[in-house]
Amino acid sequence: MKNIRSGLNGAALAFAASLAACGGGSSDSSTPVTPTATPTGITLSGTASTGTAISGKTVSAKCAIGNGTGTSKDDGSYSVAIEGGKWPCLAHVTTADGTDLYTVAAPASSTATTAMANITPVTQLVVASLAGTAPASYYGAFDATAAAAVTSTAVVAAQTAVVATLTSGGVANVPADPVSTPVTPAHTAALTNLGTTLTNSGTTLADLTTTVATNSTTTVTGVPSVTSGTPSLPADVALRPAASNCAALRSGTYRLVHPKANTALADQYGKIVINDVKTMAITFPDGSTGNWAANGPCRYTGNAGRTDIVVSPSGVVVARYLADDNVTYLMAIAFPDQSHTQAELVGSWNAISLNGNNGLFAGVLIRATVDATGAATPTFCGDPTSATWNTSACTTLPSGTLDFKANPDGGYDSKYGRAFAYRAGGGELMIVEVDGDGSFTIITHQRTNSLPTVGTVNNSWGLSMGPQLTSTSTVSESGNTVTSVDATAGSYVRHTHNPGTTNDHDETLRVNNPFDGYTHRAPGTAPADDGSTATIRDFTALGLRGMGMSVLLLESQKTFFVSVAKP
Incomplete structure (x- = not known):
């Protein structure tokens, strides 16, 4: 009995303890148990x-x-x-x-x-x-x-x-x-x-x-791409083998534009292929083959010396070549073949053109805006019908006077011809257009030029065309050093040297003149280092940002000039 009572008492105590643990008593209220959260x-x-x-x-x-x-x-x-x-x-x-x-x-x-x-x-x-x-x-x-x-x-x-x-x-x-x-x-x-x-x-x-x-077109940052003015190659081109004497020249297919008067439009553009930069084996637009021979850093000769070729730091090839008549020299420009969209044309552009009129060509400055449909609203400064190259008179034409449409075969159809674009490694775009009559235009984005830094040294090659699109028989060379800048006047002075001459001299250039993005050199004279008096001829230049090139109009000499930076 005693053991039974003790067992009952123990059971009662255990039961009471369990009630206490549950809140005790006979109350109907209770507190639910909240499970511990497991972090995801x-x-x-x-x-x-x-x-x-x-x-x-x-x-x-x-x-x-x-x-x-x-x-x-x-x-x-x-x-x-x-x-x-x-x-x-x-x-x-x-x-x-x-x-x-x-x-x-x-x-x-x-x-x-x-x-x-x-x-x-x-x-x-x-x-x-x-x-x-x-x-x-x-x-x-x-x-x-x-x-x-x-x-x-x-x-x-x-x-x-x-x-x-x-x-x-x-x-x-x-x-x-x-x-x-x-x-x-x-x-x-x-x-x-x-x-x-x-x-x-x-x-x-x-x-x-x-x-x-x-060069990204897939950015999610919402910030427009910031382009670079330093000439460089596009990413894919930079991965290809380089010529032994020119890091800017790579193997691959190049778009070629070679303006010529009285020639069918289709015969003024095409493609060349640099098959092997080690041997400089080339395939030309007509399927024929040949080789270029190195003639110094980023310079070559072809066709038994009849073609002189230079390469800009961005991989643009500019050549002076002997035409089929074996008398006339012409100019050509080539760059790595790329695909571009209609949307890339939208914006404001500057250009320098050799514009034709009945077989004769005159220098013209062009500014234009292009909308999403490709319609351009251009302002022409110059008159192709005039015997003088006077770019001071400007006329704005209605929207759609010029237009550009993407062509499935590459480049764009323009109102009067074909245009091809090249985006260099720094993201800047250059467009080269040729029309059915041989008119030739080089185009770049509008911008405001900055003054150069004192001490900047420039060395370049020069190739030119005249009123009949013919080129000189030689490629010129020149160099200069910036010696001072005048921020108030928007001008700078450079000391110019032309190899083979002794008349080194100073000359003054004004940036953003006559319009933003252009540079002007006024005519005049200057004392030369050899004691003579140097003649300075006027020009209007358009720098092709990111290309290592400029195009110029030497109005008084009726010359369209392409300047290519030497390596």
Whole structure:
């Protein structure tokens, strides 16, 4: 009995304790138990590789919300968990040689908890294309606001652009989706191929990244591309083999424009192919072949010395060649063949033209705005019907007087002829137009010129055409050094030297005269270094920003002149 009572008492105490634990008593009220929240997160993984695994390096990720770090394994694979993270993300790793590489992850579904993003030289270019700026700067400033513009669609567009650039440059078998395609042996081979191509072309990944960013048409930053006035090659061209005596001349197909009076339009443009820059084997528009011979840095001869060729730092080729009559010299211009859209024409433009009238051609300055339909509203300064090249009188014509339409075969159809565009590595665009009568125009974006820096040295070649589109039998050379600037007057003085002469002298040039973007030299005389008096002839010049070239009208001499910077 005693044991039974003790057991009952123990049971009662245990029951009472359980009631107390539940709130006790006979009350109907109770407090629900709230489960502990489990933080949600995302995980970013992939492989860091340059063709060789990037092992034992810190991988850092920054996301729309959250950030995290991880360490790459021996095979380059990594995984970064971001607690409470939200897509999209950027990731970064530094290679053993100190190169910074970046990538991007933007899953199509915002609720995805995992995503793959390789970190390679190719994904570095994808981020450059996506951002339109240096990947390091973009990563440093990446926040929720910047992330809001990054979509899976935008990443696909950037990847497509980069893969097209690399393929055009000769890098084979790059995956269409280099960000998330597993780094298999084939993918590794493509990365190795890129490294080899960079080495063989003399182009660095840093330079290629800058060029891709500057020329991006897939940017999500909302900031217009900032072009560079420093002449350089487009990204794909920079990946091709270079001539031994000219880093600016690469293998590939070049668009050729060669104006000639009384000649069918179709016979004034075409393509040449530099098949091998080691042997300078060339295929001409008619299918014939030949070779150019080096004649100093970025200069060549062809056709048994009858053709003289120079190359600008941006890869534009300008030539003086002997016509089929073996008497007349003509001029031609060529540049790497590219595709361009109608939208690229929208804006304001400056041009210098040799404009025809019954077989004779006169210099004309042209300013124009072009709308989205290609309709241009031009202002012509000069009169092709006049015997004198007087560009002081200007006439604005109605919209649509000139127009441009993209042609599926390349370039544009203009109202009277064909036009072809070239975008150099710095992002600037040059357009070359030839009309059915041989009229020839070189076009660049309108801008306000800055004064040069004192001490700037310029050395150039010069090629010219006269009123019948004929050229001189020789290519001239000249040089100058900027000695002073006058910001108030908008002018500068340069000391000019022409090889083979002794009359070095000073001359004054005014920028943004007669219009923004042009430069004018007034006629006059100046004391020369040899004690003589130098004659200074007037000209109006138009710098082709980013091309390493200028075009000029020497009005009193009735000469259209192309100046090409020497290397």
